[in-house]
Amino acid sequence: MTRASFDAGLQQVHNDLLTMGSIAEKQIFECIEALVNQDCEMAEKVIRNDDLVDDLQRDIEDKCIKLIATQQPLANDLRTIFTTTKIVTDIERIADHAVDIAKIALRLKNETYITQLTHIPRIADIAKKMIMLSIDAYVEGDVEKAYSTCKMDDEIDIIYKEVFNELLAVIKDDSEAAHQASQFLFVCKFLERIADHTTNICESTVYRVTGEQIDLND
Template sequence: MADTTKPDVLARGHTVRAYDQELAELTTLICRMGGLAEQQVAGAVDSLLRRDVGIAATVIQRDDEVDALEERVDQHVIRLLALRQPMAVDLRIIAMALKISNDLERTSDYAVSIAKRAQRLAEQPELRPIASIPRMASACVAMIKDVLDAYVDRDADKAMAVWNRDHEVDELYDSLFRELITYMLEDPRTISRCIDLLFIAKNLERIGDHATNVAEKIHYMIHGSQINRPRHEVG
């Protein structure tokens, strides 16, 4: 009797390898998108601190690249859901990729907003240096980098470490808010510039929130459960 099982085994093996490759491609797309979003934030703040409108213009132009990557993630996810009918952990990985890509796209949008305000501020007299903005930016960029590492490693603990750091960005924002209000009260001529800086600080605070959102999605992706405890209760 002819051996009819071997071709079936080979076909299944090929299917599994192809599926694994498609999942790996999805991870690669998210990482590319995250790396670009991280560069966008760093570039936007660099343009602000250097008063360099050229760097700001580059950040604004590169937003299209982030949008294009989000569209590729969307198409990849739809194809996987339609053709592979994933279950359990694989389904969560694929579904969360859609949500994570949205957080990364919003992160780039906030970087563009910072860059546009940096262009406007570069045309006005410089205010006394405000240390909280580069500190906030550094904290946000580190959160993005670390949460992407957690995504690649499928490490929920590492993701939760990022999640618990969001309060640091919030505290820097509150401190900067009070400082800028003081500037405006002391010298009304600074109001326009201070408002721009307040919006920049708020954008950074929201970028930190999106990194936190990604951490929550990684936790769900791995454990299948939502985080419903205050930050200080989660290790």
């Protein structure tokens, strides 16, 4: 394999990575829409489409293995391939959390909500932005964008603490509402984990570009 064909193969992997990230971002949007609107059909769609992400993960990993097998990559190339396989795992887990939220939407489909869901969509909007910005930063090799994307996690933490305290008060004061409030807490926790996975992607970007392994999940 020539260098040109190697670069073309790597570009295809990055294109697939962007596609995978776009699907995961859409999964987040749709699972929150399903939850807010109690839309069972959309929730079931999110669950079905998880296979699309899983298939892309396997395809990208196979392409990475072939790139290693058909040419002796340089050290920087190896870092790129290695971090790509790490990132697809993070994206796959992001999509899994979207499925988790969709299942909660189905669980609550016949219940009257104890509160208007305003905080959860706000957290989801930030998480969606983080997903695509983190992947863009990786493909572009933009360390500054990676760092700035991680800072958005602070916004999620602030909203999460606010909604956590509100729902915890509901659980303490109203035993009948406790089950539903706990389900909303799970949703917030899944969204927080999604943000953590985007932070992992940003860490992979820094490692790919600089060779430095850092921890941005603080």
